Amino acid sequence: MLDRLLLLWDVDHTLIDIRGVGSLVFGEAFQEATGRPMSAGMATAHGHTEPVLLEKTLDLNGIGDRDEDLFRRFADAQAASYRAHLVDLTQRGRVLPGVETALRTLRAHPGVVQTVLTGNTRASAKIKVGAFGLDRYLDLEIGAYGDDDAHRPTLVDIARQRAGRCHGAVFDTTATILIGDTPKDVEAAHSAGVRVIAIASGSSTSAELARAGADRVVTTLDGVDAPHLVTELLAGLSRNLTSGEQQ
Numbered sequence: 001m002l003d004r005l006l007l008l009w010d011v012d013h014t015l016i017d018i019r020g021v022g023s024l025v026f027g028e029a030f031q032e033a034t035g036r037p038m039s040a041g042m043a044t045a046h047g048h049t050e051p052v053l054l055e056k057t058l059d060l061n062g063i064g065d066r067d068e069d070l071f072r073r074f075a076d077a078q079a080a081s082y083r084a085h086l087v088d089l090t091q092r093g094r095v096l097p098g099v100e101t102a103l104r105t106l107r108a109h110p111g112v113v114q115t116v117l118t119g120n121t122r123a124s125a126k127i128k129v130g131a132f133g134l135d136r137y138l139d140l141e142i143g144a145y146g147d148d149d150a151h152r153p154t155l156v157d158i159a160r161q162r163a164g165r166c167h168g169a170v171f172d173t174t175a176t177i178l179i180g181d182t183p184k185d186v187e188a189a190h191s192a193g194v195r196v197i198a199i200a201s202g203s204s205t206s207a208e209l210a211r212a213g214a215d216r217v218v219t220t221l222d223g224v225d226a227p228h229l230v231t232e233l234l235a236g237l238s239r240n241l242t243s244g245e246q247q
Helices: 021-034 050-060 072-082 084-090 099-107 122-131 152-167 183-192 206-212 226-235
Strands: 007-011 112-116 176-180 195-199 216-218
Touching: 007 152, 007 195, 007 226, 021 050, 021 072, 021 084, 050 072, 050 122, 072 084, 072 122, 084 176, 084 206, 099 112, 099 226, 112 152, 152 183, 176 183, 183 206, 195 206
Parallel strands: 007 112, 007 176, 176 195, 195 216
Antiparallel strands: none
16 A cells, blocks of 8 residues: 555546637647648647647648747747636536546545646646636646656656655655556556556547556546545555446
8 A cells, every 4th residue: 555646637638628729729829929820720639748739730731940939939829828718718618527526535635646747838737727626636836747848758757756846755656647548648657657547538449548558447537436546546556446447
């Protein structure tokens, strides 16, 4: 049984679904940063960090002239656009089923530390998570974000180090679990040597997540026995998390 546990939650399609607002905001930020509309559309995200997604979208739109300040301009414009579309965010978006109950129960346990590991920039992630009130359960200061590093597996160690400094503890690989919804999340966790729970709440199916090698795949957090979930995580995922678990 572990004494401490660091949980690294992905944001989009794991905690929340913002139902098209992200693409709208990305397009506005793209035009603001480049001076050109995103005429060929946006590259497919599939778990990419924001710097990688921007690079792929620049390629897709035939923009080869990229100064070193481009991503900063994009990130600033993206955060400003999210703030401008805050009403759209809350009216069109939603917290995914079972998420708030799980976060609230886990937050109450003295041995559990929760934060985010996301390809979003820090500023945009804080706006999105805060818009739905989930920041009350998550320590966003110790999270890892796309503007920390473009390589998602590196973000795991960044979050572990931040959490360790903040809490005066060592969160080794056995005491860290990443929770996400894409094969990229699974790949990042395994590359960093930590366990991963995959939730089939995004575009990836349970079968795809299982093939990617997730330690545990669940269809949803809805209906989870939250107190039992705490025990399961601290015990090392030794028993079922939900009745919707995929073997």
